[in-house]
Amino acid sequence: MPAAVRGGSQTQAKPRGKQPPSAKRAPARRPAATAAPRAEGAGISPKMALIASVAVLAMVGAGVLATGGRGERLVHDVGVGVDHRFGAAGFRLAAVHVEGASAMATPDIVAATGVYKDQPLLGLDLEAVRQSVEQVGWVKEARVVRLLPDTLVIAVVERKQLAVWQHGGRTLVIDERGQPIPEADPGRFPTLPLVVGLGGAEMAPGILPTLAQRPRLMERMEALVRVDNRRWDLRMKDGSIVQLPAVGEEEALGQLEQLDQRSHILELGFERIDLRNPDVVAVRPRQAVPAGQLVAEGA
Template sequence: MPAALRGGSRTQAKPRVKAPASSPKSRAQQSRGGVYTPGKLGTAQGVGLSPHHALLAAGGVLAVALIATLATGHRGERAGADISARIDKMFASLGFRARAVHVEGASALAMPDILQAAGVYKDQPLLGMDLEAMRKRVEQVGWVKQARIVRLLPDTLVVAVVEHNQLAVWQHSGKSLVVDDHGRVIPEADAGRFPGLPLVVGEGANEHAPEILPAIAQRPRLKDRLEALVRVDDRRWDLRMKDGSLVQLPAVGEQEALMQLDQLDQRTRILELGFERIDLRDPDMVAVRPRDGALPGQLVAGGA
């Protein structure tokens, strides 16, 4: 090769030194600026369109579709819907499609009903989902008090729920239903799968159960022996015990009546000894009807 002449001097051209070939990993780090890009997002880059630019392009197309809708009426609406569907399909092809649904805050029994209400199917375009409509559907499920739906791009949907507390099993008109801590029925709940919940019986028992059950729960000796709370004429409660005994509470002042029952049990251990009936409907007198004669040292009012 002829020598290069510069400024009248003759210099020898130096051979070029080839830079060492960079590894695929280092090239990837340089092109991504050190930020980790999930595989699905990398697919979008591989076709020459970054996810960020793709989203901006989608926004521009949707803006054009909105202008067309306002200008042309229903024909524009149909055109806009068609454009939106095509955009959803395009992003789905780039990896923005549902591959996983995570349900948070739900019990195992509630999970199937929540997933069915969400109505998400595999590979559904993630960006085209109506999250507000989905949230409303999920909150229609009896288990659910509150729901929140979040998209995690590129392929995950999170359904976060707060469940109603299951309070009792309500037996009424030949049916057994699970009610929450506000007395509302949870229609999807199978009462047979909640043997540990207290049983309330009768018209209006579901509505008034939240008022009395916390007081019962504070009295373990009474709670352990209780079979059911029976609502009488939707005015007051009868407590039916597992041994067949009956405690009659008043229509007004049931908390005070339960305190009287506590005092009686402390003196006589009556919950252990057994009785036929304890009538607490009169605030001035506790009437006890024992099974086999009067309890020693206990005043019994006749006719109870």
Template sequence: MPAAVRGAERQAVKPRAKRPPSPSKSAKGAAAVAPSKLHAAQGVGLSPVVALAGTAAIVVLGVTIALATGNRGANLASSMNAGFDNRLAQAGFRVNAVHLQGASKAAEADILAATGLRQGQPIFGLDLAAVRASVEHVGWVKSAKVVRLLPDTLVVAVEERRMLAVWQHAGHSQVVDAEGNVVPEADPGRFAGLPLVVGEGADKAAGEILPAIASRPRLAQRVEAAVRVDDRRWDLRLKDGGLIQLPAAGEEAALIRLDQLDDKSRILELGFARIDLRDPEMVAVRPRASTGAPALVADGV
């Protein structure tokens, strides 16, 4: 407490008023930190300088950790997901059955193998898009859908390709579908009932000629094979050894002329060695025993 002067009246001593802060110092502090940082610092009792330094340290620490770990964060998340899937599998959410829909007996084994599924694996951990893509790589399959049926079943619904013919080329036989795609899993020996097409390009062109033949039962029952010539036109090899030569263009018109000729004279039953339909104006035929020039039939009459 301040002392009093002796012999004088006792007077209270007033404390000195503090000097107001210098304007230059206030301006310097405001420029050093952003207003939001100042408010945040005041809210927790920190000075602006300390708050700014702490924020910078946290940013630097985060960048350092990210650079040091690389992909470890993603790996950690993957491990956590795998652990969660395993917990669900223990609770009964695991693959116990696979139901195939739309698959023939011949295709079932190949489709099941393509799924890569094993009994007991976590059903939530399956990548359904990857399973579908794998199934659609099987030659039998045109398209597929894969559905989870909880808690323990997977449904694989497929649309199979329509087998069209057995294709012989370069000493090999393969089964092809209606679009000319080879089905490598299909055993040609198990498809003896399919038409036979022979030669380079016959696989892609078969989709046009075979339906035209199939629509003519009297012709279809006599054809042994359709032979592609120079990948431009067809020869129809008959079971009795005869040959029907079709033009490179206008195959349907040529077959109509053959229909008319067969209706009138049963030419398919007469056993000609060759029936040449390549000329649109006439049909040339060669008898089996003849060694001379072929006979000509004008305009198919």
């Protein structure tokens, strides 16, 4: 049947010729996604490394409980591997911070840790580091903290320097308990009191706080001398001597203080003040040297 066409005219539809295969339009291709370049040495993030390593160590711990002694080597091997993995992720030592120590003590403390730059931080035995630090003479006690990703913090309580002690040809700085601080250079503590004699180091903490309460006496004292490991002599800067008793040192110093308040004896000068008898204060004045007479050295 002829096809009806609007407008009254008829046209015969022409068959559409087949296009050659080559003439077909190829479907448009989407451009392939370009992969981001992988940074050299990039791996998992430090956070993911930490989480994964904790999980691995937990599984290893369970394995040790199940296998007994056979798991010990596994623990060691995995621990080394984890340590290196953390190092690759950036957990390497870059800085050591020492808190609570003086500038003189800090180098000795850092040296005692035995750590080195770029050492894997999580492999450090903090307890061993703490014990090593507490072997340093400056240190009374220490605390060691690992501050991720790259810092080791060492907080110490430094021993207080009390005096410089001389005996047997040796000169040492001692602390508030009378214990030597071997690393301290006595020459760098010119303001500390000088203590001389056998037993002086151990006994100095008992008398120096009492002397410190009498600054007028302390500023004139050259040395605190231990006599026969029984009692003290105060050797003054002008060469005079104050002899203290074996017991009752504080009371004797009180007597001396009262005498000075009345007569200003510390300013007038004397050869010797004997306070060994609590009932009698014996003062030997300094003898005047006649004009033109020489005095032998040490007389």
